[in-house]
Amino acid sequence: MTTSFRTAQRAFLGMALLVVASVHVQGCASTAGTPDSAATGGGIASGGAHATGGSIASGGVHSTGGALATGGSNASGGVHSTGGAHATGGATGGSQGGADASPPDGGPQTGFITWTYNDTPMGLYVPAPTGKPLPVVMFLHGHDGDPVYPEFWLIPAVNAIEPCAVFLPTAPPLDDMGADWGGTYDNWGLRPAMINALAELDRLIGQYGFDTKRQYLYGESMGGEGVYKLLVEFPTRFAGAVAAAGYTLDIGASEMAQTPLWIFHGSGDSISPVENDRAIYQSILDAGGTQVTYTEYPDLEHVPGIEQARVEPGLFEWLLAQHRN
Numbered sequence: 001m002t003t004s005f006r007t008a009q010r011a012f013l014g015m016a017l018l019v020v021a022s023v024h025v026q027g028c029a030s031t032a033g034t035p036d037s038a039a040t041g042g043g044i045a046s047g048g049a050h051a052t053g054g055s056i057a058s059g060g061v062h063s064t065g066g067a068l069a070t071g072g073s074n075a076s077g078g079v080h081s082t083g084g085a086h087a088t089g090g091a092t093g094g095s096q097g098g099a100d101a102s103p104p105d106g107g108p109q110t111g112f113i114t115w116t117y118n119d120t121p122m123g124l125y126v127p128a129p130t131g132k133p134l135p136v137v138m139f140l141h142g143h144d145g146d147p148v149y150p151e152f153w154l155i156p157a158v159n160a161i162e163p164c165a166v167f168l169p170t171a172p173p174l175d176d177m178g179a180d181w182g183g184t185y186d187n188w189g190l191r192p193a194m195i196n197a198l199a200e201l202d203r204l205i206g207q208y209g210f211d212t213k214r215q216y217l218y219g220e221s222m223g224g225e226g227v228y229k230l231l232v233e234f235p236t237r238f239a240g241a242v243a244a245a246g247y248t249l250d251i252g253a254s255e256m257a258q259t260p261l262w263i264f265h266g267s268g269d270s271i272s273p274v275e276n277d278r279a280i281y282q283s284i285l286d287a288g289g290t291q292v293t294y295t296e297y298p299d300l301e302h303v304p305g306i307e308q309a310r311v312e313p314g315l316f317e318w319l320l321a322q323h324r325n
Helices: 003-019 154-159 192-208 222-233 274-286 302-310 315-320
Strands: 037-040 049-052 061-064 111-117 120-126 136-140 165-169 215-220 240-244 261-266 292-297
Touching (some): 111 192, 120 192, 136 154, 136 192, 154 315, 165 192, 192 222, 215 222, 222 240, 240 315, 261 274, 261 302, 261 315, 292 302
Parallel strands (some): 037 049, 049 061, 136 165, 136 215, 240 261, 261 292
Antiparallel strands (some): 061 292, 111 120, 120 165
């Protein structure tokens, strides 16, 4: 995928997708989100089913450990979208770090905290102490996304399951290319935004005593690209990961196979081609991966697919059940 093509896509997304990024799709869960039927060792022709050890002929299924025909070709570069952009704001309902400083080091705080790191906005939600180390989810936003506000959807989603810290780093725009976490198409290491995010995650783990065996990733679109990159670079660090409508080259499958991963994509995605996620899913299986799940939503476009993944039944129960030894 050429640089000019990526630039054009980002310009399109900045103008068009922000309008619909925060709209939740309703009524699609039964298509690919609920286990209406299950099959073991067999093929599935259409949606509404979970499959284990089977092959998938078309979209709309959950598959764990099954074969999936890929089709299409992979190209270099990445494609991005918003997946939920909102205006920023000060922290409310909790403690607040300074606008130009990291969270104070004088002891753990609870509630929603904002600060900047290397001139980049950061956010953190910390629930009340439970007497044991808290799990932490790092969310990687999509293009033009801004998750740093206390009502961000992921905070109540995971805390409805159990008390969980949520770290919300941001990737600042880079010239006319927009924000970028980087991805598996980068063969020179991590981009500055990702280096910043990991540096702050490490610092927060030390400051708050978060559970190092329960670090999780969730990425949408451009953030999904970042999730794939981190799973390749750090195959044994994260306890579980979610990539929604992300893009990846078909490389690094043996590293990705070492982390429980749930991949989501809409079959009608015209921004990030579904064939790329189908391909990496199959490659992870071929590499011996047994911890990967793939869900494809029939006919859903880029943002609707992202939004549907957010309300996938059982997703966050699954994620928070993952632990590193």
